[in-house]
């Protein structure tokens with residue numbers, strides 16, 4: 024407070040003509056106003072402070088931690104601090120494995136690491152970058168304690184495993200010794216950090232870029248389907264008399280009352296090759312028995328099931344916007360000579376754009392991060408990037424990669440938000 | 456542009472029911488000549504908006520036929536009727552600028568760009584909003600929005616414009632100003648206007664003729680002065696202007712004159728307007744400003760009453776009296792400068808002409 028005071032007071036109006044307004048006691052009006060508003064703001068802040076703290080601790084902090092994991096790489100320098108230091112002098116382009124000091128340092132590090140049992144974790148971590156590292160560290164760890172301290176370490180290590188003599192092993196160690204790494208991110212976009220620089224992975228190992236593209240494409244498709252199906256329903260909800268529309272609203276909300284798994288499984292029953300729909304089509308003769316449609320365990324299944332599950336999230340924002348559009352606008356348009364279609368397209372539809380924006384964003388964001396339904400009905404061709412994230416979190420335990428994928432997903436969504444804001448305007452969104 | 460280019464409207468035996476149980480409009484017959492400013496006036500729920508919506512084409516008539524320039528329009532969709540309409544909430548399209556709003560009816564008619572601009576400009580000038588074309592409706596004041604709505608309803612040169620309580624949302628002063636503006640526009644352009652309001656002052660100041668609605672029926676259709684001077688029934692007398700009611704029984708009828716004995720025994724001479732004959736119950740209607748304190752013996756009616764309350768209102772003084780058992784009897788005394796010697800509690804003689812008090816149908 025005091026700083027603003029002195030600054031403003033020290034700068035009295037130099038040029039007489041535009042006299043700034045002052046309050047009765049001579050304080051510039053702007054300062055006075057700001058002070059008054061700040062008091063209000065402080066009070067408001069105090070009121071929400073507990074909630075803010077709660078959100079910071081339980082929501083923002085875990086996310087921040089997760090995001091940090093995508094670049095965090097302290098494990099090499101923490102587990103093998105002396106080795107990392109000794110390796111700094113080694114020239115990896117020399118074509119030779121490092122010399123004795125490095126091996127001595129490695130021995131010292133490993134002695135401590137085996138005691139704390141951290142060497143296996145380091146092994147698994149480095150295994151993401153080069154296969155065989157995990158077993159190498161486990162094997163070496165078992166025998167590190169039995170080494171002869173008087174003999175040169177280098178020969179003893181190579182004796183345990185030839186890999187210690189190979190230059191590749193040391194290159195990986197050196198490459199991943201800094202405490203921060205871009206390795207996870209590169210991995211997440213199908214690139215890798217080789218001693219020769221950053222390169223695309225071999226064609227056969229690329230998965231993530233394609234998965235990202237598919238996730239975006241399928242999410243957009245699902246969003247489009249939801250919009251197509253949801254718009255008329257929302258319109259009916261808003262236009263029908265209260266009693267009928269209440270009933271319809273219950274039907275719209277009904278899916279929320281059944282478990283997600285039940286709904287998804289129901290689609291399996293309906294869509295599988297021996298399922299209800301195929302049986303019906305065969306019975307009516309539309310498709311032959313041999314030509315039963317494949318509608319589940321592929322992209323079609325994902326799109327159908329996800330559209331069903333996310334439809335209410337499109338309908339509700341649309342409905343809340345349509346509800347506020349007075350019927351007199353369409354009437355006015357018609358009285359001015361517009362046909363039903365013109366009245367809808369030129370007058371009604373533009374006013375529902377905020378609802379379309381809100382519903383689309385909601386559905387898109389929900390679907391881009393969905394993984395249960397794709398997991399159940401998506402087969403291999405219908406899974407999303409989030410399925411890979413889930414896999415890395417819970418099965419492969421490569422949290423760094425999972426975090427990197429998550430960050431990229433977040434960035435993609437923010438980018439789309441930005442584009443949406445540029446095209447439609449973010450304040451043109453009405454969530455209710 | 457003074458010659459009338461308005462449309463003629465005719466309702467023939469029109470009935471309307473929303474639920475199949477009650478008639479909201481009961482057998483409406485109404486003939487509106489070209490260029491007339493007709494106001495539908497009536498209390499809330501009396502069916503005014505319904506009548507207007509049937510004319511605009513947004514509600515189908517349950518029975519009967521509506522004619523526009525002598526052709527039946529029951530089966531013509533709203534957008535082909537060519538009727539301009541001003542809604543109570545203006546219904547200006549919020550996502551379009553003022554100019555786009557005005558151009559809308561011209562665009563849907565496929566008019567050329569240059570002609571559109573020309574017409575929009577003229578319409579905006581007409582309502583004195585020349586510089587406001589690029590604004591959004593939300594950036595205008597209530598009165599400005601209202602004028603845009605009027606301009607939009609007129610810009611495509613309709614022969615008939617409907618207005619449903621267009622001034623309802625405005626404050627008193629603005630409302631009065633807008634009343635005159637709409638009236639002048641009507642006089643200049645000569646369109647037919649059907650105007651709905653439940654504000655009687657508005658109806659009286661603006662209209663050529665007023666149709667007073669109650670309960671789905673037109674109670675009286677007359678010019679404003681007729682409506683005020685010669686109400687045809689108690690509802691109209693009560694609804695239009697201020698009015699004193701006195702109940703009694705008819706004792707004698709001769710032509711348009713009659714004698715009425717009030718419930719307390721007072722005999723009055725009145726004009727027989729809407730009575731069933733000798734012995735029937737009647738309600739006498741008397742305008743407060745027609746009662747005189749300066750009585751003389753030649754007056755048709757001379758009655759004594761006590762002053763209950765006096766309110767000073769500048770141009771006149773309202774005196775509430777107890778006359779023939781009616782404690783809500785109001786007399787308006789014009790303020791002529793010399794202070795009259797009236798005091799609360801005083802019993803004075805008042806008088807009025809027989810032609811000023813109408814014997815109408817009895818109200819319960």
Ligand SMILES: Nc1ncnc2c1ncn2[C@@H]1O[C@H](COP(=O)(O)OP(=O)(O)OP(=O)(O)O)[C@@H](O)[C@H]1O
Pocket residue numbers: 473474479497498499500501502503504505506653
């Ligand atoms: N869409 C509708 N469905 C059913 N009943 C309706 C409908 N619109 C109006 N009504 C009924 O018809 C009657 C007349 O309504 P209307 O709107 O014509 O009255 P109004 O004279 O315009 O009244 P106000 O001055 O309040 O606008 C009312 O009793 C109303 O309840």
Ligand SMILES: [Mg+2]
Pocket residue numbers: 503504505619
């Ligand atoms: Mg109405």
